Amino acid sequence: MARSGPLGFLGKLFAIVLCLALALLLGVVGLIFAYRYVTPTSTLMLARYIQGKPVDRVFVPLNQISPxxxxxxxxxxxxxxxxxxxxxxxxLQEVIDSADEDGPARGASTITMQTAKNLFLWPSRSVIRKAIEIPLALIIDFLLPKRRVLEIYLNIAEWGEGLFGAEAAARRYFQKGADRLDARQAALMASALPNPRMRDPAHPSRQMTRRAATIAARLRDEDLSCVN
Incomplete structure (x- = not known):
């Protein structure tokens, strides 16, 4: 009987790795499809659950979140x-073109890409994470309606230490449900998203207030055809 040489071992190893990668991909695709109907949990929430830390989140449908x-x-x-x-x-191309030797200064992440990150990946920036995030976003966009993508994002986005989703954030910062947020309050909450642990919508800094005013001025011009 012929002995299996190094090439045979590498071939088997490659086949095993390929099978594992395909199984992982199918599992992720199945999970994304299930998120059409199942309430999702973000990786940050899972990490807090594992560490025994509190999680404040109330999942609400998109029609119960203020336009x-x-x-x-x-x-x-x-x-x-x-x-x-x-x-x-x-x-994304603009970010790549403007990147210096230390890497991109910003991520050009769409809401779908941020949803992919929150559902499956880790928070710290890296080229590897971005390389995984992009195909995940394409799969999510293909499998889920835009309304559902935005609904998931608004319910798993971090708005403070242990605070997730629009409903819990609206209650904490403005003592009202997410469906009752006015334009100013909504703009303040949106302006907090890039750095939610350092920004308080109820007590905004001058920079945050200016950013919120810019956002509020653009509300009527936004294309919401896919989420209304």
Whole structure:
């Protein structure tokens, strides 16, 4: 009987790795499809559960989230949300072109990409994470309606230490449900998203107030056709 040489071992190892990668991909695709109907949990929430830390989150359907907040988040995070297919390639190219030797200064992440990160990946920036985030966003956009993507994002986005989702954030910062947020409050909440642990919508800094005013001025111009 012929002995299996190094090439045979490497071939078997490659086959095993390929099978594991395909199984992982199918598992992720199945999970994304299930998120059409199942309430999702973010990786940050899971980490807090594992560590025994509190999680404040109340999942609500999109129609119970103020149109002001939907428009404010799209204006702040991803103005082309209704027109791209998960990735804003032009914005991504601009970031790549402007990157210095230390890497990109910003991520050009769409709402769909941020949803992918929150559902499956880790928070710290890296080229590896971005390389995984992009195909995940394309799969999410293909499998889920835009309304569901925004609904999931608004219910798992971090708005403070242990604070997740629009409903819990609206209750904590403004003592009202997310469906009752006015344009100013919605803009303040949207302006907190880039750095939610350091920004308080109820007690905004001058910079945050200016950013919120810019967002509020854009609300009527945002394309919400895919989420209304």
């Amino acid at each position: 002001n907040l939907r428009a404010a988040v799209i204006a702040s995070e991803d103005s082309l949300f209704c027109r791209h297919h998960g990735v804003d390639w032009s914005a």
